[in-house]
Amino acid sequence: MQTVKRIGGGVLFGSMVFLLFLVVFESFLHIPSWLAVAGRLHPMFLHFPIVLLLISFFTMWIPVSKGAENEWLSLLRLTAALSAVITAILGMLLSLEDVSGGDLLLWHKWGGVSIAILGFLFYSYHDFLVKHIVFTKFFTVAATFAIIITGHWGANLTHGVDYVLAPVLNQQKEFVPPEKAVVFADVIQPILESKCTGCHSASKLKGELLLENLKGVLAGGKSGPLFIPGQPDTSLMIRRLHLPVDDKKHMPPAAKPQLTEAESALLYAWIKSGAVTESKLFSLPEQDSFRLLATNYLQADENTAEPVYDFEAADEKKVLALNNNYRMVVPLGKNSPALSVNLYGRNIFSTKALEELLPVKQQIVELNLSRLPVKDEDMKVIQQLVNLQKLNLNYTDVTAKGVEQLNTLQKLREITLSGTAVTAAALAKILPLPELESVFVWDTKIDSLQLQPLKKKFSNVYIETGYIDKGDVIIALSPPIIKTPQGIFNKTTTLEIKHPFKGVDIRYTLDGTQPDSLSGKLYTEPIAVDQSVTLIAKAYKKGWYGSTPVQAAFIKQGFVPDSISFITRPDPKYSAETPALLTDGTLGDFANFSNGEWLGYQKNEAAYYLFFNKAVSPKNVLFQMLQNTGGHIFPPAKIEVWGGIDKAQLKLLGKLTPVIPEKNKPAASLQESVSLTTAEVLCLKIIIKPISALPAWHNNKGKPGWVFLSELVVN
Known part of the structure; x- marks a missing residue:
């Protein structure tokens, strides 16, 4: 026994010297690969000293008889001390692999x-x-506390900050309603905190990436920026999320909790919509894909049991293939086979966009077609979605005949038909559906007298015809509805605005400025316009908070060029085969700048030739452009219009220097008009120069900005 103790004591002393050597000279050391392997054994060895030291400390608190037993206790103390030193050495070797571990690693190491x-x-x-037994007991208590706190730091390193207290802390999280939510603080940051900050916090700075706050997220890490606003598919964050789980670069690591499908879809949609940060969620366009997803995400009740479906999940590759700039297909929740589908782009919608969903028709339970030109014949496709539960047809072109065709959807629970040509007779055809719970038909031709017998006969179905204000609620109003589709018009057009609530004041402007309850014009009847306008409207009512604004552009048709050609081509990511996109009479949707309706420029100026077969005398040129500061999309630094008889004989007819927006301005469609000096021309040359450096207040100040154009009109 004495020989064993003597050899063990020598090994203990030598190991202690080696440990102190590592501590003193760690910044100068570069360990070979075989020692790195030894360092990775640290998590396996650390349990031995914890148990052995605690047992040996315990022996100091109980009476022990003298004799041979003391030899075994001495051997226990030697084994405990030796295992503690060896574990510390392995930990030091492991720490040398990652010098950017942060404060948490430093505290755990010491x-x-x-x-x-x-x-x-x-x-x-x-x-x-x-x-000195009193001192010894104090010594063991202090050492036990050191073991506990060091183990806690280690757990945080392995499983994430506040790993032990996470169940309690998560219960204390306050619910933020969507109408009050700030994009980054209330939607994005909670996802990062729950799944990412365990490895990317100030206390554990893996990859030099800090995800605890907005500044760190925008700064990126050792591998570069986390994302490129508007370009999720090329963003590092999304690429890492979509790697196979067993790939060492997949984030989060396979051993960590993974993002749910809803969380992944939110991050993708956030980057795609421009990665705005400090804006309110409801300041984004009403049909913005991120706003729609985030609203559902924030409203989700965590205590609600996951519904059970009697169908298998669709092939993941099929689902991914269906997603594009005009259509979003995502699972309803983590591991859920059910799919939710949103379609966008009124100007490019077709029956084919619905027919392409048929390979996953069994899995679609929610379908949103709001404000699209959906026709009665499209119901033949929707009829095939046998598990459809929620259908949104608000402000579509569906008539009573089309609504009647939906009486075969046996799983339908909710249908919204507001602003359609539905009739009471057509409604009576679908109300008998066995699982139908709610129908929304405000702003239709159905009156209260027609609904009374239906409500009585189908008392199990809630039929909403519009809100009745009882004066006991103070919340934000929903935005008004601009019923007139935006676009190009000839001579005159009439703008119609509605709101589902009675007694609401609608205030509007036609010059692109924000209306308020005092300065905005009060809407009383349809507005006749004979010139290009940008309509912005808000709803107000006593005892309610004002609504978020709604916007639409209406541009008067001018001289249509006989041909248009590129002088400089747009960025390939935001391009078109021909520049005819700019004169096709279709305005781009400002809620989705990557939908093929916009031409984008950053590295070079936008320049075009417009040719006329007959001489014209234009007074101005109007440009529909985009403002999305979160996506680096700004008004241009300068617009120039040159004109003459041909390309070789041009003179400057007009120029404009648009105003750079202030911080946190919401995404919007801009109409910039350049006044021209009088001249007869057969050729116009347009030059639009992007800003060379984003303003000082921008998160990426100094970098070049983007310019996006959808339409130009010569008047």
């Missing part, structure tokens, strides 16, 4: 070294400690 020193002292000076 805690481990301290425990090794305490174990060494406990064994080497045991005879002294036995003679």
